[in-house]
Amino acid sequence: MLNVIKNKFKNVLLIFNKEIKNKIFLNTINLNLFNNIKINYNNKIFNLNKLSNIKIINRNIIHIIPYIPNIIKKIEYEIYKFNMYFNIINKKKYLLLIIKSITYDVKKKIIINLKNICNNFFIKLKILREKLIKKYKKTILNKDNLNLIIKNINFYFLKIKKKINKLFIFYKNNI
Incomplete structure (x- = not known):
């Protein structure tokens, strides 16, 4: 009892x-955050994690590699719309998201x-x-x-x- x-x-x-x-916590990385980001590709809507490989590099940096190279701009735009706490660095083949200081x-x-x-x-x-x-x-x-x-x-x-x-x-x- x-x-x-x-x-x-x-x-x-x-x-x-x-x-x-x-x-x-906005200053630490949680990959569940990316489940809510939707990308329109070929008139279909996908979650970001279905269209790309998302890896945590360290406490403040996320590495996003799209499976389809021509959607990198769409991904960048949707992430920017979704969350303003990231500095987004476009490296043409992948994105680096760096968490801004609060x-x-x-x-x-x-x-x-x-x-x-x-x-x-x-x-x-x-x-x-x-x-x-x-x-x-x-x-x-x-x-x-x-x-x-x-x-x-x-x-x-x-x-x-x-x-x-x-x-x-x-x-x-x-x-």
Whole structure:
């Protein structure tokens, strides 16, 4: 029973980490970003990753090699439309995307977004805590066991809340 409680709180933390990584970081590379870029080729629409080979060279550089050489301009245009955080270097046979450094205003918006995500997860944690307490109050008749379970629920609640706060500070400092 205690492992179930522990796992539910850990799942909230894992979801928090995924959401932060997917929504916040513009200065690190995530290849999922390119799944949303559509290219019109021969009157058909394709995802960028279907028309080209996308490789991460290092933390700030992406290498895109189109399978069809004559669409490089289309790819460059669509990437430019999609995301302004890349410097695009056209090398005729391939593209290099270099992530621009983040300005103060963008950093400020990212931190605000990060705070909002943290606050949403605090609300989710509170709701989870309340649901678990209600559930176990209905099912467990022995007061000692119930108090022990409530104590553990509160313990994991505070533990995950502290971890989210630490992650917030870590991510805020690494933007």
